[in-house]
Amino acid sequence: EPHLNVLREAMGVMQHHDAITGTEKQHVANDYARMLNRAVGACGANTQAVLNQIVDPKFKRSAPRSRSGLPVEHPAPYPQYKFAFESCHLLNVSKCELTESKDSFTVTLYNPLAHAGHEYVRVPVNGERYIVRDYRNVEVSSQVVPIPASVLNIPYRFSNATSELVFLANELPPLGFKSYFVTRAIDSLDDFIHEAPSVAPTPSEQPLDDQVTHWQ
């Protein structure tokens, strides 16, 4: 609750038209960004707790609190949680420390809509080839795409990633989640192991959007 309140308070301030349109003074705009960043970070603890509970109902832990009972500023991932379920807030400039530095990671997508969805996942990486598998051990075809030079040159991007891994996350359940296990194919042995041709996403008769519309 205290974490959600930090976000509620920030959103309360952001009702002002200046916050919505960015017509406030620059230092006020910077402060709004600071407030929102802190609030969204604090709520990372809530999403972590909820997702861990969904993944493994045995986990019944309240959101972390500091000794003073105030919300922890930027809660670090808790070793006792099975999975950290971290967020990357700079994907819009192709930056994500975890996917850039780890040879194995999971991508979990939570679908907030009330109908099944899909999404082409794009995450910054440093490898040339990756094996993406869903929970049924079905390999999902993926592609490594170069990040445009103009993005690499953004002055304050501070990232080593030069490519993005792209794959289709299909059949995301309504108000549910789906995880993918991503492994960097480091040497030819991996290529040999995974010689099996990658399973292209189920070719749909209609564009995915129409499928959803059709389902509607």
Place this chain on the structure above:
Amino acid sequence: SQEVTIGNKYLNVSFDSNGFLSSITIDGVTNRLRQTFVYYEGALGNNEEFRNRSSGAYIFRPNGTEKSVTENVQVRVVKGATVQEVHQVFSEWISQVVRIYADESHIEFEWMVGPIPVEDGVGKEIVSRFYTAAQSGGVFWTDANGREMIRRVRNHRDTWNLDLMEKISGNYYPVTARIALEDDNLRLAVLNDRAQGGSSLADGSLELMVHRRLLHDDAFGVEEALNEKAFGKGLVARGKHWVVFGAKKPVSPTPEARERFLQNRVLLPNWMFFSDVTEFKYDDWQ
């Protein structure tokens, strides 16, 4: 130097020899679809009277008509089974990726603008503009906070005889999620990922303002020019437009319905979470 085409089983888009998007082919039918970036120079007023205010945070007031950014775009093509894309460089401070995913029936434009150069002492307001052959008759549609679409008519107001002093900004409207135009045969819709100003200043064309950098306060109280910086340089903005283009057919799902589903998906996107599983084997994880 030659034409380039990317696409999937639903649509293909072509880029002319100067690197500009030039046409779209759906079901074997090719239509004109051109996209480029232009910019308006911000007007500099003395702010003493209403009609002489500078372009600023509260005002969009261009000084004259648009200026083009370049006549020649460098392109780099990336093709694969999951996504095909063209990386475009318009200038040192404007670039874009046009991409088509294997299973989607829309085009994604990921634009990036900034730092906007102001060494010439002139503020600039950058616009992404789409051109088609649709005979839209001065009519276009903009959304109201992502819900209904409001009918707009160029140089017109429904409730009074308009004598337009500002021919450009007087035709600009708030676009929160979508702007569209159509004629009996074609419909073009552009979905945006954040609220932007938009208009249709010529039949068949739509434009959305993606970034602005102004050097004079507009005397509406902030006493500060809209000149956002990061690390001492002008701010770099990056965002997306999604384009749904097609024949105007009375079939289900209608083009408008497809746009709404896409709007839901892109504006209420899946939340992504990452976990380091280096110490796990797949089977343990499964």
